[in-house]
Amino acid sequence: MGVALFEKIQEIRAIYPEGTQSALLPALRLAQEEYGWLSPDALREVADALDVTPAVCKSVASFYDQFHLEPVGEHLVEVCTNVSCALYGAQQVLEAFQDELGCRAGETSDDGKVTLSTIECLGGCGWGTIVAVDHHYRTGVKPEDAAAIVKELS
Amino acid sequence: MTDHVTLTIDERTVTVPKGTGLVETAQAAGIEIPVFCYEPRLGPPVGACRMCLVEIEGMPKLQAGCTLTAQEGMVVRTARTSPLASEGQNSTLEFILVNHPLDCPVCDKGGECPLQDLTFRYGPGNTRMTFDKRTQEKPIPLSPTIALDRERCILCYRCTRFSESVSEDNDLVPLNRGANTVIGTFEDQPYRSRFSGNVVELCPVGALTSTQYRFEARPWDIQESPSVCGLCPVGCNISATTREGKVKRIQSRNHPQIDEGWLCDKGRFTYGHLTAADRIKTPLLKGEAGFEPLEWDDALDQAETLLRAGGDTVVTAFSGTESTEQAYALGRLLRAGLGANGAVLPEEIPTALDAYRAPLSSIRDATTIVILTRDLVADRAPIVDLWVKAARRNGATILTEIPEEKLEDAVLISDNAAHAAWLAQDIDAKSAFYLPRTPNGRGVADAWSAAGDGEASNEEPRVVIVSGDDAAADPAVRALAAGADFVIGIGLFQESFEGLADLVLPATSYLERDGTTVNLEGRVQRQRRAVIAPCPDELAWISKLAERFEVEVSPHASLAFEEISGRIYGGVSFAEIGEQAPLPPAAEKGAPVPAPKPVQVPVADGLRVIRYRPLFSGPVVDRVPEVEFQKADHEVGMNPADARERGVIDGDMVTVNSRGNFHRFKARIVRDLPAGTVRLSTYAEGDLTEFVAVRK
Numbered sequence: 001m002g003v004a005l006f007e008k009i010q011e012i013r014a015i016y017p018e019g020t021q022s023a024l025l026p027a028l029r030l031a032q033e034e035y036g037w038l039s040p041d042a043l044r045e046v047a048d049a050l051d052v053t054p055a056v057c058k059s060v061a062s063f064y065d066q067f068h069l070e071p072v073g074e075h076l077v078e079v080c081t082n083v084s085c086a087l088y089g090a091q092q093v094l095e096a097f098q099d100e101l102g103c104r105a106g107e108t109s110d111d112g113k114v115t116l117s118t119i120e121c122l123g124g125c126g127w128g129t130i131v132a133v134d135h136h137y138r139t140g141v142k143p144e145d146a147a148a149i150v151k152e153l154s
Numbered sequence: 155m156t157d158h159v160t161l162t163i164d165e166r167t168v169t170v171p172k173g174t175g176l177v178e179t180a181q182a183a184g185i186e187i188p189v190f191c192y193e194p195r196l197g198p199p200v201g202a203c204r205m206c207l208v209e210i211e212g213m214p215k216l217q218a219g220c221t222l223t224a225q226e227g228m229v230v231r232t233a234r235t236s237p238l239a240s241e242g243q244n245s246t247l248e249f250i251l252v253n254h255p256l257d258c259p260v261c262d263k264g265g266e267c268p269l270q271d272l273t274f275r276y277g278p279g280n281t282r283m284t285f286d287k288r289t290q291e292k293p294i295p296l297s298p299t300i301a302l303d304r305e306r307c308i309l310c311y312r313c314t315r316f317s318e319s320v321s322e323d324n325d326l327v328p329l330n331r332g333a334n335t336v337i338g339t340f341e342d343q344p345y346r347s348r349f350s351g352n353v354v355e356l357c358p359v360g361a362l363t364s365t366q367y368r369f370e371a372r373p374w375d376i377q378e379s380p381s382v383c384g385l386c387p388v389g390c391n392i393s394a395t396t397r398e399g400k401v402k403r404i405q406s407r408n409h410p411q412i413d414e415g416w417l418c419d420k421g422r423f424t425y426g427h428l429t430a431a432d433r434i435k436t437p438l439l440k441g442e443a444g445f446e447p448l449e450w451d452d453a454l455d456q457a458e459t460l461l462r463a464g465g466d467t468v469v470t471a472f473s474g475t476e477s478t479e480q481a482y483a484l485g486r487l488l489r490a491g492l493g494a495n496g497a498v499l500p501e502e503i504p505t506a507l508d509a510y511r512a513p514l515s516s517i518r519d520a521t522t523i524v525i526l527t528r529d530l531v532a533d534r535a536p537i538v539d540l541w542v543k544a545a546r547r548n549g550a551t552i553l554t555e556i557p558e559e560k561l562e563d564a565v566l567i568s569d570n571a572a573h574a575a576w577l578a579q580d581i582d583a584k585s586a587f588y589l590p591r592t593p594n595g596r597g598v599a600d601a602w603s604a605a606g607d608g609e610a611s612n613e614e615p616r617v618v619i620v621s622g623d624d625a626a627a628d629p630a631v632r633a634l635a636a637g638a639d640f641v642i643g644i645g646l647f648q649e650s651f652e653g654l655a656d657l658v659l660p661a662t663s664y665l666e667r668d669g670t671t672v673n674l675e676g677r678v679q680r681q682r683r684a685v686i687a688p689c690p691d692e693l694a695w696i697s698k699l700a701e702r703f704e705v706e707v708s709p710h711a712s713l714a715f716e717e718i719s720g721r722i723y724g725g726v727s728f729a730e731i732g733e734q735a736p737l738p739p740a741a742e743k744g745a746p747v748p749a750p751k752p753v754q755v756p757v758a759d760g761l762r763v764i765r766y767r768p769l770f771s772g773p774v775v776d777r778v779p780e781v782e783f784q785k786a787d788h789e790v791g792m793n794p795a796d797a798r799e800r801g802v803i804d805g806d807m808v809t810v811n812s813r814g815n816f817h818r819f820k821a822r823i824v825r826d827l828p829a830g831t832v833r834l835s836t837y838a839e840g841d842l843t844e845f846v847a848v849r850k
Contacts, residue, residue: 003801040341048803051794052324055340059327097551
């Protein structure tokens, strides 16, 4: 496993200028694809492959909502809570999902199936509230839609 | 005047060189632009804190002054003359203080805190916030030496920029995003860097504080003594903070040619050795049940008797931690009083190297640097490593092998004095730095030669004087001492001399004495007494002892220095050295130096072990538990390629074995290490042979 990831990261590294950290984001994505989330050991592997410190990897990975520093469920529900969606009632949508899943934002449902999180603007401000279900956008989501979406995923 | 620009700041006209930052330009005009995050030593400005807001004619909004450079004809208004800028800075401070706790009365930074000072001068006198402030767990140990208080952090990124762009350890980073950003390390591991303590000094608030200094003193009841660090040959300029006769902390005292205001953690955090449990305070005589304390008069009688027994066979082994004056005083006593000219000097530095003398800061501007050292530069002379890193960031080429051709622009850094003297001539280097093993080995050698000029006796030494704890730990010195009838020790710590010496006389530490020290550049610097030693000064009792041999030795460091200086330093006085010592000019290039014999590198199966002396080692470090975590005795340094071949990544536990002996070490990837070798501390397990196998 480790060797394959190392090789893949080297391929990516080769297309970016030497001495920069440009390859870090795609390398973190590769590691996340490989392991599902970025565990401390996964971050150490990326660090080793790119000749940077694990701290730098963690710094970058923790900046982006798209990287998971905790294990995630089979499915991912991300609720946009930025200004436009907030005006559409994103908070209520989020709370509806919390009730349905029995977990709070940033956590995974007890059965390990669904991870719920908030996310920064997804660029669908005209069609709020935007909820990304496994990276596919649902537009105009209302609190009462939460139950159906959760059912879909179970 | 094309290289200068003229502009107006608060109606004052000022002319500065092109490219000067606005903060410095204002300073030149006698005007303050207040800052938190701005610190030119950390690389380009980031404009993170917004404290430096100024109004600039023609620009619609307030600008961050620290990110701008002076332009011809610019009209700048600071908070002094611009209500807009004043309002901007006031609001910035109000924002910074939204979540900053009002715990100044119990904060170590209180009284010397830029946030406190600038709030008084530029900030709101009151708060409009009625909600609770955000709280965090505090303080968190960032390491055993540094405490992190995240509530107080204003996210100026000084500390993380230091970690990224100065020490380049990249282990202290910002985590998360926006308002949730915190400073931290990977998986809350201790922030472990040779230079970590600098972030405490950089922090403009009380977020990063020293655990040793925590609650120890207040800025208004302390004194500062300007001195020079005595723990490595760099000789960083320090300020020792004392309260009620005790050293409470060590801070940097920026000497731009030597240290640029940085210190290593060894220099900053190991002053605790002054109060070590086994500190020697009175003379000790070996008795049947170990050492017994002795009255000073009896001790001098004993010393006289032993020295007379040794006569001209007495050999003195120095540590290189002595002040130049102490070494000189001992030299006068022994050479003039007994004709005992035998000495074990820690360093021999060829005078040919003086022709390649340059300030350490010149390394930063080098285009090519040749580094030929067995130990990492950072372990021998930590601050030199920072200069090399600065040069590398400026685009310098770093070579680690002997170059084939002449390199007129090259700076040579070596830990082999004779080789360096030859190579500097051979490649026609611009400058050369020899990294001595000991802090003042150079001054000690100078002093010994200034003290007399007879030849050493050919007889086996009947008495050996072991001066300093480092000499006492040196196997070669111990072997020499074992063959003598009597051994006189002079040192700080009792344990160093147990089973070694018959008579031990107490020594002072570099923080407890006046004197001079010569750093690796050849710069003579002054150390000042920050605190009174728990024992008399060496010069006092050496002087008394010398009287018995009819030799006049001054008990005063200034007079001793005058004598030395008259003989070898061109008569320069204590006062002329001052608080920021100048560098003597480079000498004329002398006669060619013969090429040294090449060293044969043995070859065998496995990885060759290079034993090295880590920065965090030695008798002083061993007595300061807070820096224990910095020790590298349980680590093995590996070249990246060798590590990859074995599936090892940084931080993995590995087994190192040779001929049936095996030990577990934490692997550390060391990029500068030659392939086919591993690095082990000299204090790591000793039963491993020269070639080892490593596996995960």
